[in-house]
Amino acid sequence: MTTQTGHTEAIAASRVIGTSVYNTEGTHIGDIEDVMLDKLSNGIMFAVIGFGGFLGIGEKYHAIPWASLDYDEDKGGYVVPFTKEQLKAAPAYSIDELTGADGEAARDASYSYYKVEPYWH
Secondary structure, rough: EEEEOOEEOOOHHHHHHHOEEEEEOOOEEEEEEEEEEEOOOHHHHHHHEOOOOOOOOOEEEEEOOHHHHHEEEOEEEOOOOOHHHHHHOOOOOHHHHHHHHHHHHHHHHHHHOOOOOOOOO
16 A cells, blocks of 8 residues: 555665655755664654764764655655754764663654654554
């Protein structure tokens, strides 16, 4: 089944990881490093986006609510409805922090910061 925008409802995580992410201005902001799954609700907690850094040094990781990503076929990547300023000011984590406390701290901070309706309510 496809969504209203013509995208399929299911996609393999292996196809998502490594995909480019762009902001509202069309600037490449990073790539999807991983996808965090909520095993209890069967939902996707968030996408882990790597921002900045060079050759893996100094890179920060952001938890972006999955519902905020929209695939753009022309760009060959996902677009998030956030400005460069919003993304720069967003909570950033290490990989260990993203998974600590079962990922709930990063998830909750992300959904609150981006003002995205929580999927778990």
